Amino acid sequence: MCGICGKLRLDHARPIEPHEITAMCKPLRARGPDDQGVYVDGPVGLGATRLAIIDVAGGHMPLSNEDGSIWIAYNGEIYNAPQLRRQLEQAGHVFATATDTEVIVHLYEEFGDDFAEHLNGMFAVAIWDGQQQRLVLARDPMGIKPLYYYRSQDQLVFGSEMKALLAAGIERQIDRTALHDYLSLNYVPGPRSLLDGVHKLPPGHVLTLERATNQMHIRKYWDIPLVEHPVIPRGLDAEAELLELLRQIVRDQMISDVPVGAFLSGGVDSSMVVALMSEVAKTPVRTFSIGFRERSYDESAYARMVAEQYQTEHHELILEPDAVAIVQGMADYFDEPFADSSAVAVHAVSQLAAQQVKVVLSGDGGDEVFGGYATYQADKLALLYRRFPRIVGSQWIPWIVNQLPTSDKKVSFDFKLKRFANGASLPPLAAHVAWKEFFSESMKGRLYANEHVRDASTPRPTVELMQEYFDHYRTDDLLNRLLYVDSKVQLVDGMLTKVDRMSMANSLEVRVPLLDLRLVEFMARLPSSLKVRGLQLKRLFRRAARTLLPAAILRRRKAGFHVPIPRWLKTELREMVGDYLSRSMIESQGFLDPDVVEQMLNDHARGRADYSRNLWNLLMFSLWHERYFTTGSEAGSEPLEV
Numbered sequence: 194m195c196g197i198c199g200k201l202r203l204d205h206a207r208p209i210e211p212h213e214i215t216a217m218c219k220p221l222r223a224r225g226p227d228d229q230g231v232y233v234d235g236p237v238g239l240g241a242t243r244l245a246i247i248d249v250a251g252g253h254m255p256l257s258n259e260d261g262s263i264w265i266a267y268n269g270e271i272y273n274a275p276q277l278r279r280q281l282e283q284a285g286h287v288f289a290t291a292t293d294t295e296v297i298v299h300l301y302e303e304f305g306d307d308f309a310e311h312l313n314g315m316f317a318v319a320i321w322d323g324q325q326q327r328l329v330l331a332r333d334p335m336g337i338k339p340l341y342y343y344r345s346q347d348q349l350v351f352g353s354e355m356k357a358l359l360a361a362g363i364e365r366q367i368d369r370t371a372l373h374d375y376l377s378l379n380y381v382p383g384p385r386s387l388l389d390g391v392h393k394l395p396p397g398h399v400l401t402l403e404r405a406t407n408q409m410h411i412r413k414y415w416d417i418p419l420v421e422h423p424v425i426p427r428g429l430d431a432e433a434e435l436l437e438l439l440r441q442i443v444r445d446q447m448i449s450d451v452p453v454g455a456f457l458s459g460g461v462d463s464s465m466v467v468a469l470m471s472e473v474a475k476t477p478v479r480t481f482s483i484g485f486r487e488r489s490y491d492e493s494a495y496a497r498m499v500a501e502q503y504q505t506e507h508h509e510l511i512l513e514p515d516a517v518a519i520v521q522g523m524a525d526y527f528d529e530p531f532a533d534s535s536a537v538a539v540h541a542v543s544q545l546a547a548q549q550v551k552v553v554l555s556g557d558g559g560d561e562v563f564g565g566y567a568t569y570q571a572d573k574l575a576l577l578y579r580r581f582p583r584i585v586g587s588q589w590i591p592w593i594v595n596q597l598p599t600s601d602k603k604v605s606f607d608f609k610l611k612r613f614a615n616g617a618s619l620p621p622l623a624a625h626v627a628w629k630e631f632f633s634e635s636m637k638g639r640l641y642a643n644e645h646v647r648d649a650s651t652p653r654p655t656v657e658l659m660q661e662y663f664d665h666y667r668t669d670d671l672l673n674r675l676l677y678v679d680s681k682v683q684l685v686d687g688m689l690t691k692v693d694r695m696s697m698a699n700s701l702e703v704r705v706p707l708l709d710l711r712l713v714e715f716m717a718r719l720p721s722s723l724k725v726r727g728l729q730l731k732r733l734f735r736r737a738a739r740t741l742l743p744a745a746i747l748r749r750r751k752a753g754f755h756v757p758i759p760r761w762l763k764t765e766l767r768e769m770v771g772d773y774l775s776r777s778m779i780e781s782q783g784f785l786d787p788d789v790v791e792q793m794l795n796d797h798a799r800g801r802a803d804y805s806r807n808l809w810n811l812l813m814f815s816l817w818h819e820r821y822f823t824t825g826s827e828a829g830s831e832p833l834e835v
Contacts, residue, residue, distance in 0.1 A: 195254065196221030196697075197266040197340075198352035199239040199319050200361060201328045203407050206347075209238035213361065218242050220356035223526075224268070224697045230254050232264050236404060237321050237328065239266040244700055246270065246449055246552060252292040258302055259287055262323045265301075267294045268353055269316030269338050270704065272445045277311060301329070306399055310414050313710050317353060317394075326404040334415040335558070335708045336383075336396030336685035339693055341528070343391050344409060349402055354694075355391055355528035364390065365822060370653070371529075372784065372814075376632040376640070377655040379532035379810055380687045387529045387817075396685055417677055417713060421668050423720040431723060435715070436737045442709040443469040446554060454479035454550040456542055456703070457507070459495025461731065461738060461746055462556025462565070466706060468741040470554060471503040480505040481546040481553065483512050483538055485757065498743055510545045512538065516765035524816035526698045532631070532810040533691050534756045540695040547699040557692055558708035561680045562716050563734040564672065564724030568628045572675060573725065575617045575624055622663045625675050626656045629683070631810050642786045658682070672721035759805040763798075770794070770808060773815040782818055785811070 198217040200209055214231045218240040222229075225242025232239045232255040241254035257264045271277070274293035277300065282288065286299040293314075300308040301320055306329060309318070315337035320329040330351055332340045342351040343363045350361045359365070368389040375381045383393035394400055397415040402408070425431065447453055447470060455467050457480040470478045480500050484493030493509055500507035519537050527536075546553050560566050616624035627633070632640065634654050659678050666677040689705075696703040706712075716724070716733075723733040735747050762770055772778065774794060779787040790811065797804040 195244055195266075195268040196224030196242040196353040196357070197240065197268045197317060197319055198350075198357040198361075199237070199266060199321075199328075200348060200350045201321075201402060201404065202236040202348050203404065204347045205236075208235045209233045211238070214238040214240040217350075217352060217357040217360045220360055221353055223700055224353060226700050228253055232257075232266075232321075234264075234321070234323060239264055239319055239321060241266040241268075244551065244702060246451055246702060252290060252294060254294060256290070256292070256294050256298065258298045259289075263298055263301060264321045264323070265294060265298050266319045267297060267316065269293075269314055269318075269333065270446075270702070271296060271312050271314035271316065272448070272709070273311075273313040275448075306401060306412070307414070309399055315704070315708075319351060328402045328404075330394055330400040331414075332394045332396055332398060334397040334710060335680075335689070335705075335713065337689055337693070337705060337708060339690065340394045341386065341391055342394060342400065344402075345390075349409070355386060355388065358391060359821075363388075366390070367784075373637060374655050374658060375530055375532075375814065376637050376810065377626075377630045377634075378683075378687070379631055380690060381529045382658055382682045382686045388821075393686075396681075415710075417666075417680060418717045419666055419668060420670075420673075420718050423668065423670050423673060423718060425720065425723065431719065431733055432737050435733060438712055438715060439465070439706070439737070440469055440472065442706045442712060443554070444473050446704045446706045446709070447473055449552050451552060452479070452550040453552045453554065454481060454546055455505075456480075456546070456553055456555040457482045457496045457499060457505070458556070459492050459497075459499060459746065460556060460749075461735060461742065462559035462707060464495075464499040464556075464742050464746050465734070465738050466554050466556050467499055467503060467505060468738075471505065477504055477506045479546075479550060480507045481509075481542050482507070483510045483542045483545065485512055495746060495749065499746060502743060508545060508549070510541060512541050516761045517769055520766065520769065520812070520816070522698075524813065524820060527690075527694055527817070530810075530814040530817040531690065531694070532813040533687060534758045534809060536691045536695050537756045539691055540698060543696045543699040543701050543703075547701040551700075552702045552704065553696075554704050554706055555692065556707060557688055557703075557705045558684060559731070559734065561676060561684045561688075562707055562713055563731040564676060564721065565731045566679070567730075568625060569672060569675065569725050569730065570728045571613060571616070571628050572621065572625055572672060573728070574613075575621070576671075578617045621671055622659060622675070622678070623656050625678070626659055630655070631806050636807075640785050640789050642784055670721050672725060673717070676721070676724070677717075758809050759803070762805050762808055766812075770812055773812055773819070774808065778815060782815070782822075 202209055211231050211233050218229055221242045225244045228243040230241050230253055239255045243254055255264050255266045271293040274296045277296050281299045288295055297318060300311055309331040316333045317338040317340040318331045330340060339353055341355050341358055342349060343358050350358050352358050366389040368385055368387055371381045371385040371387045381387050384395050386393060398411055398413050400411045455470055455478055457463050457467050467478060467480055482493055482496035523536055612628055616627035619627060659682060662678045662681045663674055666674050668674055692703050726732045738747060774790055776787040776791060779785050779790050793804045796802045797808060
């Protein structure tokens with residue numbers, strides 16, 4: 194795993210100097226502490242910081258083809274690289290290293306811009322074709338690895354993180370629409386970023402820029418298969434085929450020249466990955482988990498159960514952190530404000546694992562592939578609710594809501610009732626979004642500082658972003674449509690961003706076998722009744738896991754790495770909240786109404802309302818704003834300390 198960056202100058206005033214690329218590499222050092230390389234040639238410069246996993250000694254980057262006409266900077270792992278290498282060698286290509294990086298160079302020689310269609314893995318790629326004077330950027334189909342870019346009249350700059358672009362001196366101005374979406378979702382959905390003009394290359398896309406014409410083109414090369422009327426194919430033993438496919442994927446993703454471990458939360462996804470790794474591994478799998486002193490947040494007993502069954506070399510950390518230091522560190526490392534509090538736990542378990550291994554497998558992505566979120570149960574119950582007259586439906590609401598599990602034991606029945614009731618009468622997509630949002634459209638309207646800011650910040654409701662994906666994926670299977678929306682938005686810019694940043698902060702590569710393209714395509718072609726039946730989530734996946742996992746793991750409700758934020762806000766973080774959400778701080782930023790924020794703080798402190806989720810969201814924005822606008826910090830180049 195690595196960090197990549199670069200710059201293509203479009204005017205003819207001066208060539209790129211090595212120090213320009215070196216400066217962009219500096220904030221990416223945690224992504225690649227083992228090596229750093231720079232290539233410059235006239236108008237182009239490529240940089241890479243390397244975490245050595247495959248061909249540790251011979252994989253220096255940037256790397257070129259045989260005659261030096263094509264250069265590459267690359268971040269990722271290609272799981273079908275051995276097969277591709279054999280095909281390319283048969284076609285006459287000569288390899289100088291054992292890296293998957295060089296496979297991509299020769300694929301580009303062979304197939305041009307279609308090279309990415311042959312790759313199965315996670316990657317962000319930058320290729321400079323010196324003969325044709327063109328830059329090619331590509332991102333993996335599921336968006337596991339990040340890639341930012343900024344285009345102006347005279348240059349294009351890109352990098353694995355936005356901090357690399359800031360080191361190149363780009364302008365800093367907040368994108369108001371991106372801020373609007375962040376307040377709704379706790380993260381900034383692509384292709385926007387919170388900085389105006391900085392974009393995320395969408396997953397499954399290739400960007401090309403021809404220097405002769407200055408023409409930039411972005412093309413989609415892969416998408417989740419669309420099946421308009423999904424049915425179970427005749428004769429398909431879906432359970433057996435899924436299990437065999439999972440076994441093959443885990444075998445493929447365990448290939449490494451350095452030790453490989455696994456995150457183990459005790460949920461069905463990570464437990465299944467560990468079970469399958471144990472079938473392949475010649476020595477006990479090294480597993481890593483965290484727990485909390487607060488029993489209502491502690492899930493470590495389930496992880497120990499799986500570790501004992503498979504005799505793993507299990508490492509467990511009871512998290513007793515300095516909350517202030519952790520929050521400050523998160524703000525330092527994330528490129529944009531990010532308010533999923535489970536990032537705290539992902540960082541802690543990454544730090545634990547990085548003490549012993551360079552690579553881990555995780556169960557991330559299983560909820561979007563197999564149907565694992567409680568919102569999918571709410572989606573199905575809402576369909577039932579909408580069939581009844583309003584007066585009858587209102588009598589059914591308490592019963593319906595009582596069927597909804599929650600992964601957070603601190604969430605009250607009243608909260609679930611209000612959330613469900615507010616969404617159940619909306620159209621399906623709007624309801625699906627409403628159950629996820631943190632600030633509703635009406636709350637944001639009150640929160641903005643004045644009419645000018647309000648008008649500039651709300652060109653469209655956040656649900657309209659989701660609508661584009663919902664309309665594109667026209668299948669008569671509603672739940673499959675919603676799974677597609679979540680895979681394009683929440684998975685990419687929420688879940689995968691969290692795992693990438695917190696693992697890379699600790700120089701740790703995380704592989705996600707449940708997002709292997711073979712598995713994603715297999716599940717996409719099946720009807721949602723195999724994913725969520727009644728209120729049972731991940732039905733097919735759980736059935737496939739029956740012979741491998743303890744019954745207690747299969748029966749348990751969805752959990753995850755939850756952190757006691759409500760208590761922290763009233764105790765360890767109380768002073769920080771007071772500082773960063775103070776009237777003077779809010780006024781200096783100029784986006785939010787200090788009276789509204791102050792009222793939220795007072796109501797929360799007096800127990801009139803639970804605004805812990807909202808205040809955490811605002812706190813993370815304020816911390817980010819201070820670093821990127823008040824101090825201009827280029828933080829994040831060093832591993833976080835807890």
